[in-house]
Amino acid sequence: MAINKIVSSFADAMAGIKDGSTVLIGGFGAVGQPNHLLDALTEQGAKDLTIVANNAGSGRETGIARLMDMGRVRRIVCSFPRSAGSVVFEELHSAGKLELELVAQGTLAERIRAGGAGIPAFYTATAYGTYIGEGKEVREFKGRKYILEEAIKADVALVEAWQADRWGNLRYRTSGRNFNQPMATAADLTIVQSQHLVELGDLGPDDIHTPGIYVDRVIHVPYGDPPAAAPLAD
Amino acid sequence: MAINKIVSSFADAMAGIKDGSTVLIGGFGAVGQPNHLLDALTEQGAKDLTIVANNAGSGRETGIARLMDMGRVRRIVCSFPRSAGSVVFEELHSAGKLELELVAQGTLAERIRAGGAGIPAFYTATAYGTYIGEGKEVREFKGRKYILEEAIKADVALVEAWQADRWGNLRYRTSGRNFNQPMATAADLTIVQSQHLVELGDLGPDDIHTPGIYVDRVIHVPYGDPPAAAPLAD
Amino acid sequence: MTATATASTPTADNIKGWSRRDMAKRLAEDIPEGWYVNLGIGIPLMVSDFVPADREVVLQSENGILGMGPLQTKRTFDPWIVNAGKQNVTLKTGASIVGHADSFAMIRGGHLDLCVLGSFEVAANGDFANWTTSLKSVPAVGGAMDLAVGAKRIWLIMDHTSKDGKPKLLETCTMPLTAPGVVKRVYTNLAVIDITARGFELVSMTPEITFEALQARTGARIHRKD
Amino acid sequence: MTATATASTPTADNIKGWSRRDMAKRLAEDIPEGWYVNLGIGIPLMVSDFVPADREVVLQSENGILGMGPLQTKRTFDPWIVNAGKQNVTLKTGASIVGHADSFAMIRGGHLDLCVLGSFEVAANGDFANWTTSLKSVPAVGGAMDLAVGAKRIWLIMDHTSKDGKPKLLETCTMPLTAPGVVKRVYTNLAVIDITARGFELVSMTPEITFEALQARTGARIHRKD
Numbered sequence: 001m002a003i004n005k006i007v008s009s010f011a012d013a014m015a016g017i018k019d020g021s022t023v024l025i026g027g028f029g030a031v032g033q034p035n036h037l038l039d040a041l042t043e044q045g046a047k048d049l050t051i052v053a054n055n056a057g058s059g060r061e062t063g064i065a066r067l068m069d070m071g072r073v074r075r076i077v078c079s080f081p082r083s084a085g086s087v088v089f090e091e092l093h094s095a096g097k098l099e100l101e102l103v104a105q106g107t108l109a110e111r112i113r114a115g116g117a118g119i120p121a122f123y124t125a126t127a128y129g130t131y132i133g134e135g136k137e138v139r140e141f142k143g144r145k146y147i148l149e150e151a152i153k154a155d156v157a158l159v160e161a162w163q164a165d166r167w168g169n170l171r172y173r174t175s176g177r178n179f180n181q182p183m184a185t186a187a188d189l190t191i192v193q194s195q196h197l198v199e200l201g202d203l204g205p206d207d208i209h210t211p212g213i214y215v216d217r218v219i220h221v222p223y224g225d226p227p228a229a230a231p232l233a234d
Numbered sequence: 235m236a237i238n239k240i241v242s243s244f245a246d247a248m249a250g251i252k253d254g255s256t257v258l259i260g261g262f263g264a265v266g267q268p269n270h271l272l273d274a275l276t277e278q279g280a281k282d283l284t285i286v287a288n289n290a291g292s293g294r295e296t297g298i299a300r301l302m303d304m305g306r307v308r309r310i311v312c313s314f315p316r317s318a319g320s321v322v323f324e325e326l327h328s329a330g331k332l333e334l335e336l337v338a339q340g341t342l343a344e345r346i347r348a349g350g351a352g353i354p355a356f357y358t359a360t361a362y363g364t365y366i367g368e369g370k371e372v373r374e375f376k377g378r379k380y381i382l383e384e385a386i387k388a389d390v391a392l393v394e395a396w397q398a399d400r401w402g403n404l405r406y407r408t409s410g411r412n413f414n415q416p417m418a419t420a421a422d423l424t425i426v427q428s429q430h431l432v433e434l435g436d437l438g439p440d441d442i443h444t445p446g447i448y449v450d451r452v453i454h455v456p457y458g459d460p461p462a463a464a465p466l467a468d
Numbered sequence: 469m470t471a472t473a474t475a476s477t478p479t480a481d482n483i484k485g486w487s488r489r490d491m492a493k494r495l496a497e498d499i500p501e502g503w504y505v506n507l508g509i510g511i512p513l514m515v516s517d518f519v520p521a522d523r524e525v526v527l528q529s530e531n532g533i534l535g536m537g538p539l540q541t542k543r544t545f546d547p548w549i550v551n552a553g554k555q556n557v558t559l560k561t562g563a564s565i566v567g568h569a570d571s572f573a574m575i576r577g578g579h580l581d582l583c584v585l586g587s588f589e590v591a592a593n594g595d596f597a598n599w600t601t602s603l604k605s606v607p608a609v610g611g612a613m614d615l616a617v618g619a620k621r622i623w624l625i626m627d628h629t630s631k632d633g634k635p636k637l638l639e640t641c642t643m644p645l646t647a648p649g650v651v652k653r654v655y656t657n658l659a660v661i662d663i664t665a666r667g668f669e670l671v672s673m674t675p676e677i678t679f680e681a682l683q684a685r686t687g688a689r690i691h692r693k694d
Numbered sequence: 695m696t697a698t699a700t701a702s703t704p705t706a707d708n709i710k711g712w713s714r715r716d717m718a719k720r721l722a723e724d725i726p727e728g729w730y731v732n733l734g735i736g737i738p739l740m741v742s743d744f745v746p747a748d749r750e751v752v753l754q755s756e757n758g759i760l761g762m763g764p765l766q767t768k769r770t771f772d773p774w775i776v777n778a779g780k781q782n783v784t785l786k787t788g789a790s791i792v793g794h795a796d797s798f799a800m801i802r803g804g805h806l807d808l809c810v811l812g813s814f815e816v817a818a819n820g821d822f823a824n825w826t827t828s829l830k831s832v833p834a835v836g837g838a839m840d841l842a843v844g845a846k847r848i849w850l851i852m853d854h855t856s857k858d859g860k861p862k863l864l865e866t867c868t869m870p871l872t873a874p875g876v877v878k879r880v881y882t883n884l885a886v887i888d889i890t891a892r893g894f895e896l897v898s899m900t901p902e903i904t905f906e907a908l909q910a911r912t913g914a915r916i917h918r919k920d
Contacts, residue, residue: 003728003750028531028568029554031547054568080608093606100606105530106572106614110353113569118802118844119344120375122356125617126576129648131603132613141354141384150375167752167761167788174439174548174565178531181567185803201787205408207441208790209567211760213730213752213805225547229556233541237502237524262757262794263780265773288794314834327832334832339756340798340840347795351573352618359843360802363874365829366839401526401535401562408774408791412757415793419577435561442564443793445534447504447526447579459773463782467767 005168006197006218010040013191013219017046021155024112024187025053025064026180030226032172034160034180034193037219038063041158042070050075052112052152054105054179058085068092077152079105104132107149109182114151116185116214121150157187161210161218164194165201168215169208177209184214193221239402240431240452244274247425247453251280255389258346258421259287259298260414264460266406268394268414268427271453272297275392276304286311286346286386288339288413292319302326311386313339336366341383343416348385350419350448355384391421395444395452398428399435402449403442411443418448427455483681485657485674491625493518495584495655499525503581506530506615508598509553511625512584526560528580530611532571535563552611575611576618583619585612587626587651589641592667592688594651596624597643607644616647628656628685635687637661637668658682659690666691709907711883711900717851719744721810721881725751729807732756732841734824735779737851738810752786754806756837758797761789778837801837802844809845811838813852813877815867818893818914820877822850823869833870842873854882854911861913863887863894884908885916892917 007013014037017023023041027033039062051073057065065088067073081089081100092098103111104126114122123146127133137148159180162173170192172180184190197220241247248271251257257275261267273296285307291299299322301307307326315323315334326332337345338360348356357380361367371382393414396407404426406414418424431454486494488511496518499505506528507513516538519525527536529551536551537558544558551557566574574580587598596616600607616622629635637654654661659673659682668690673682683690712720714737722744725731732754733739742764745751753762755777762777763784770784777783792800800806813824822842826833842848855861863880880887885899885908894916899908909916 003752029550031550080610082606082608090606102607102609104609104613105568105611106576106618109568109572110351110576113799114356116803116805117344117799118804119356119358120378120380121373122348122353124353124576126614128617129645130613131644132609139355144354146354165788169788169790171440172567174546174559175531175533175550176548177440177565177567179568182569185799185805203790205761205785205789205791206405206411206443209440211790211792211800212788213754213760213800228545228547229550229554232545232556233539234543237526263776265776314836316832316834324832336833336835338835338839339794339837340802340844343794343798344802347573350577350579352576352578358802360840362843363871364839365870366835399562403562403564406793408772408785409757409759409776410774411791411793413794416795419573419579437564439535439559439563439565445564445566445574446562447528447534447574462771462773463776463780466771466782467765468769 004166005212005215006166006220010043010219013037013217014040014044016189017041017044017156019046020048021046022050022052024154024157024183025051026157026159026178026183028054028175028178029229032160032176032178032180033063034158035063036221036223037158037191037193038067042067047072049073050077052077052154054079054108055083056081056086056089058083060088065089068098073098075099075101077101077103079103079108102132109179111149111152112186113182115153116182119151121148123147124149152186154187155189157183157190159184159190159192161192161194163196163198163203164192164218165198165203167200168192168212168218169203170194170210170215171203171207172209181209184210190215192218194218195222238400239446239449240400240454244277244453247271247451248274248278250423251275251278251390253280254282255280256284256286258388258391258417259285260393260412260417262288262409262412263463266394266410266412266414267297268392269297270455270457271392271425271427272301276301281306283307284309284311286388288313288342289317290315290320290323292317294322299323302332307332309333309335311335311337313337313342338366343413345383345386346420347416349387350416353385355382357381358383386420388421389423391417391424393418393424393426395426395428397430397432397437398426398452399432399437401434402426402446402452403437404428404444404449405437405441406443415444418444424449426452428452429456483658483676485628485676488514491655491657494660495623495625499582501525504528504579506575506580506583506619508583508585510586512586513553515584528574529557530571530575530615532566532568533559533563535560572611572614575614578618578620580619582621582623583615584623584625585615587624589636589638589643590624590626590651590654591638591641592663594649594663595641595645596647596651597641598646599644601643603644612646616650621652622650623653623655624651625655628658635685638687658685661690669693709884709902711854711902714740717881717883720886721849721851725808727751730754730805732801732806732809732845734809734811736812738812739779741810754800755783756797756801756841758792758794759785759789761786798837798840801840804844804846806845808847808849809841810849810851811841813850815862815864815869816850816852816877816880817864817867818889820875820889821867821871822873822877823867824872825870827869829870838872842876847878848876849879849881850877851881854884861911864913884911887916895919
C-alpha cells in the first residue's frame with residue numbers, strides 16, 4: 001500500500017461535499033482558477049454554499065457565476081465582488097438572494113492563513129476607521145489602532161496547481177500561486193486540479209510551495225494556458 | 235547605478251547597530267546559525283542588547299554564549315534556554331544578570347512572523363492553562379480558550395542563507411531555513427551571511443524563499459558545512 | 469486665509485495644468501533608487517514608464533509579484549503572469565513570486581517604501597477616499613485599504629478638482645474613507661502638496677497658476693513651506 | 695474503587711511489563727497508513743522503527759521537515775538536515791522543507807493526525823506534564839506546548855510508575871502542565887489506556903498483571919471498556 005491522493009474522476013474528487021459547506025476558491029483573475037473543479041462542484045449538486053473567493057465571478061456560463069446563477073450559493077465572502085461582467089452577482093445581490101461579506105483583500109488572505117495556522121483571531125490596521133471596519137472591536141497597541149478579525153476555516157478548498165505528486169505536494173506557476181497557496185491550508189477537504197502529475201521526488205524538498213499534508217485529493221486537469229487578459233502590443 | 239546590497243566587510247555589515255537594540259538570531263542547532271555575523275556583532279561593540287533566538291547558546295567561545303559572556307546582553311527571548319552546554323546562560327541568569335522571557339517555540343515563530351506581517355497581536359491556544367500562559371489575556375472563540383500574544387519586531391536580524399543575489403533574494407538549504415526565514419521579515423535592518431553569491435536572475439522567481447525586500451545587507455561567508463550533530467553509524 | 473481674491477468660478481480661467489503624463493513623470497523623479505513601490509491601477513501605473521533608466525526601483529504587485537516589469541507584448545507573452553489589474557505583465561530579472569498571504573504580509577508589514585494611488589478625495593489630515601464614491605451600490609474594495617495602512621508612505625496622484633471645478637483636496641472627506649491619516653503627498657495637475665502636521669503644504673505648482681488661484685481651487689488652507 | 699486489595703508496595707512483585715521497544719511497537723501498529731505524525735524526542739522517536747514496512751506514514755519534525763526518514767549514516771551524511779532533537783536525519787522521497795513559522799502553522803493549525811510524546815505525568819482528564827518537573831530551575835519548553843494543543847490527537851508513551859513505584863497516571867497532575875485536557879491515549883509498560891469523558895479506560899494490558907494490580911499502580915480509577 002502507499003499514500004495516493006490522486007483520483008481519476010471528478011465524482012471521486014467531489015465526493016462527500018455537503019449542503020451548507022463553506023468553500024474556498026483559489027485564483028486571481030483568470031490565472032490559477034480551478035474552473036474544472038467548479039464545474040464538478042456544480043455537477044455534484046451541493047447547495048446552500050458559502051463561497052470565499054477574491055472575486056464574485058463574471059459572465060454566467062462558467063465558474064462561480066454559474067454556481068450562483070443556479071441558486072446554489074447563499075453567501076459570498078470576497079474583496080472585489082463588482083467588476084466588469086459580474087452580472088449574476090449584481091442581480092442576485094440586489095434582489096436580496098445572495099448575502100455579501102465584503103473583506104479587504106489582505107484581511108481576506110490573512111484570515112484564511114490564520115484559519116490554516118490555528119490562529120482564531122488577530123488584530124490588523126486594515127479597515128480601521130472605515131465602513132468595512134465599522135462595528136468591529138478596536139484596540140490600541142503601541143499607540144496605533146487596530147481592529148479584530150477572525151479566522152476563516154472552511155469545509156472545502158478548490159485549488160489549481162501546476163505540478164502535483166501522489167503525496168499532494170504542489171508547485172504553482174508564477175501568478176497562479178495567489179490565493180491557492182493559503183486556501184490549500186485552511187479547509188478540512190482540499191481538492192486540487194493540477195496541470196501536471198509528477199513522480200514522488202521530482203519536486204525537490206526546498207522547492208515545494210504547498211506540502212502534501214494540506215492536500216486531500218488531486219485530479220489531473222491538463223487544460224493548458226489561461227486566456228490572455230487583453231490584446232497585447234506587438 | 236543599481237541596487238547592490240552586497241557589502242564586503244563585516245564593519246559595513248554591522249554599521250549603525252545601536253546599544254539597546256533587539257536582535258533576532260536565526261538558526262536551529264548548529265544549522266543555519268549566522269556565526270560570523272554574531273562574531274562581527276561582538277566586534278562591533280553594541281551592548282544592552284535583547285536577543286531573540288530559539289536557544290541561549292552553548293559553550294563560551296562562540297556565538298550567543300560569547301556575546302552574553304562579554305556582558306553585552308541584557309535580556310533573552312527564547313524557547314529552549316537550557317540545554318547541554320548552556321553554561322553562560324545559566325551562570326548569568328542565576329546571578330540575576332540576564333533577564334529571560336520564555337516563549338513556546340511555535341509562539342516565538344508566530345510572534346516573529348506577525349512582527350514582519352504588520353499583525354500587532356494574535357490569539358493562540360498554545361500555553362493556555364500553563365505556567366507560560368499565566369497572567370496573559372484569555373479569550374474564548376467557538377468554545378475553545380486562547381491567550382493573546384503580541385508581535386516581536388526587532389531592530390536587527392542576523393540571518394544565514396545558502397544563496398543570495400544583489401537584490402537580497404535568498405534561498406536556504408534544507409534545515410537551514412528554520413527561524414532565518416521569518417526573522418528576515420521582522421527587523422528594521424536584516425543582515426545576511428550567505429554561503430554563495432549568485433547573479434541576479436540565477437534564482438528563479440518561483441524558487442525564492444525570502445524576497446529581497448526583506449534584506450538590507452548581504453555578506454559572502456563561504457564557511458562550508460556545519461559540524462555533524464553527533465557521530466554517525468556506518 | 470480666504471478665497472475672496474479669486475474668480476467666483478475658479479475654473480473659468482481654463483487652467484489645465486500638468487497633463488497626466490507630466491504628473492506621473494514628476495512623481496517618478498521623486499522616487500529614489502532602491503525603493504520598493506506599489507503602483508495602483510490606472511494613472512499610478514503610468515509612473516513606471518518615467519522612472520529614469522539608470523535608477524533601479526522595484527515594483528510590487530499585490531497578487532504576489534516583487535520585481536514587476538512593463539506590460540507584455542506579443543513577443544513576451546506569458547498568460548500565467550498578471551498584475552493586480554489583471555493585465556499581463558513581465559517580470560524583471562531578480563523578480564520573485566509569493567502567494568496572497570505572503571504578499572499582503574509584505575504590504576501590511578510596512579516593507580513597501582511607497583504606494584502610489586489615485587483618489588477621489590483627500591483631506592488636510594491625511595484621510596483619503598479612493599475606493600467608492602457611495603455605499604448605495606455594492607462597492608468592491610480589493611487591496612486598497614491594505615496598501616493604504618501598510619506602505620511606509622502613501623502618495624496620491626489625482627486631479628486637483630472635479631470636472632465641474634469642485635475641490636478634491638478638502639478639510640474633511642465626504643466619501644467613505646479608504647484609511648484615516650495616511651497620505652503624505654499629493655501630486656495633482658496643478659501642484660505637488662505635502663501633508664504635514666499643520667495640513668496641506670505647497671511643494672511646487674504649475675507656472676500657469678498663482679498661489680491664490682490654487683488656494684481657491686482647494687477646500688482647505690494651503691500652507692507655504694517655511 | 696479503592697486499591698486496598700493489592701500489596702502495600704505495588705512494585706514488590708517485580709512486574710516489568712512491556713519493554714520500551716514493545717511499547718513503541720504496539721503504538722506503531724496503531725498508526726494507520728497516511729497519517730501525519732510528529733514524534734517527540736527520545737522514546738517516541740523509536741516508534742518510527744516499528745511502522746510496518748508496507749505502511750506509509752509521514753513524519754513531521756517541528757523545525758520544518760515533512761517526510762523525515764531514519765537517522766543518517768556515514769554513507770548518507772548531510773550536516774544540513776537535522777530533526778527537532780538536532781540529530782542528523784534523512785529525508786524520504788517526497789519530503790518537503792518549510793521555515794519555522796510555516797512549520798508551527800502546520801502544527802498549530804490541526805494538520806497533524808498524531809503527536810507522540812513522552813511524559814512525567816498524565817491525568818484522567820487529559821492534562822499532562824512533560825516539559826519540566828519543577829519551576830525552581832529555569833525550564834526549557836521548546837515546541838512541546840505547541841504540539842500538545844495543535845495535533846489532532848496526543849498519545850503518550852511513558853512508564854506506568856516512577857522508579858520508586860509511584861503512579862504517573864493520576865487524578866490531577868502535580869507538575870507544571872504542558873497543556874490541559876488534550877491526551878487521548880497512553881501507552882505504558884503495563885497497559886494501553888484511553889482517556890475519554892469518564893477518565894482512564896483500559897484498552898489492553900500486559901498478561902503479567904491483573905486488573906487489580908494495574909489499578910493499584912494507577913492514581914485514578916481505570917474503567918473497563920463497556
